[in-house]
Amino acid sequence: MKRFWIINLLLFQLSWFLSAIYTDKVWWLLLSIMLVHFVLSPTPKEDLNLLILVPMGIAVDKVLIEVEIFETTAEIFPLWLLVVWCMFIISFNHSLKWLMSLPLGLVAIIGAIGGPLSYRLGAELGALQWGRGEFNALLVLACIWGLLLPCLVIGYRHLNVQFELAKRGSL
Secondary structure (H helix, E strand, O other): OOOHHHHHHHHHHHHHHHHHHHHHHHHHHHHHHHHHHHHHOOOHHHHHHHHHHHHHHHHHHHHHHHOOOEEOOOOOOOHHHHHHHHHHHHHHHOOOHHHHHOOHHHHHHHHHHHHHHHHHHHHHOOOOEEOOOHHHHHHHHHHHHHHHHHHHHHHHHHHHHHHHHHHOOOO
């Protein structure tokens, strides 16, 4: 599908808002949205391979939860947050593809602004609570996302090179 990026954007936003509003109450719907993505995607294999980057995001959020930058009601790790990470990462092949070719400095700025804004909206919608005060949490999130998003982009670029080499039979 030539314009699949629009479908991906809508599916990602839908999963994000459902997660932020209903958290784990709609886990089955979140998994269904991800399944719809894979059924409709023109690159399901590449999307699936990108999920190798998800543990990086989960590890960062787990540490942020452990040091009480933000809190959730989940005992271990929220299922809704896992699905949001999956949908975010597979968006790199579609609605966030434009981000992959930007200079890393600009990616860092986008991460430092966009990351904290996402958590702030999530807190406003009730998905999480600030553990150490909102201002301090947003500063920490800006620093972390200023590093995390470029790391994810570097990971994407590396995987993309590997995918291309594999397609040509060089691996």
